[in-house]
Amino acid sequence: MSALSKAKGFKKSKAGTYLSIGTTAFGALSVIKQARKARSEHDTLQLVDAVVSAAAIVTGLAILVRELKRIGDDDVLFG
Template sequence: MTDTTSKAKQLTGFKHTKPGLMVGLGGSAWGAFGIVKDIRKARAEGDTLKLVNAAVGALALVTATALLVRELRRLGDDDILLG
């Protein structure tokens, strides 16, 4: 196995670790700023299509955040120290 292959295998599981999920939550929080900006801009321009697009993006962001929180809770359930 080459050195890059072993590093790739190590990183594939990172998404399902507590730090990986925290990075995902941070990305979701950062994305919220962009969505708020898009909603304000669409309202100012009176562009209904852009407003609908921003609302759908917000819904997707809420769903992704809920999935990340659920995964964090599952990781917490497996932790012996948390009870």
Template sequence: MSKKQKSKTSMYISLGSTLFGTVSVAKRLKEARREGDKLQLADALVSAAAIVTGVAILARELRRMSGDESDILAD
């Protein structure tokens, strides 16, 4: 297994674990809305934003690894 493949595999694992975290955040959002707790809602929204940003960064790195130069998130 080449270093590039290992890197790509670890990126997919990171992406999967990040997406798995969305379940927890979705539950927190739902509970905060149900209880009307604005502080918990703000915390869950910040967590959701962090997940979205993390997924975007991982997706960009995967595109770079595959050599796709049509990435809209590229620097």
């Protein structure tokens, strides 16, 4: 198995899914910062953008958690 094919398999592994969840959650910090700044400046358009971004992050996390449940115990790289 080549290194490239192992790397592609990592994305679908349990460890890769956890890493994706972590990076997505880390992105939430920037959205929180954006929302706080928008509220303090009374910028409605920027606040709407932050809310839409937050909804995208929540949806992304839900998809990743579903993928994690689907992987279950049959993961060969992390189990």
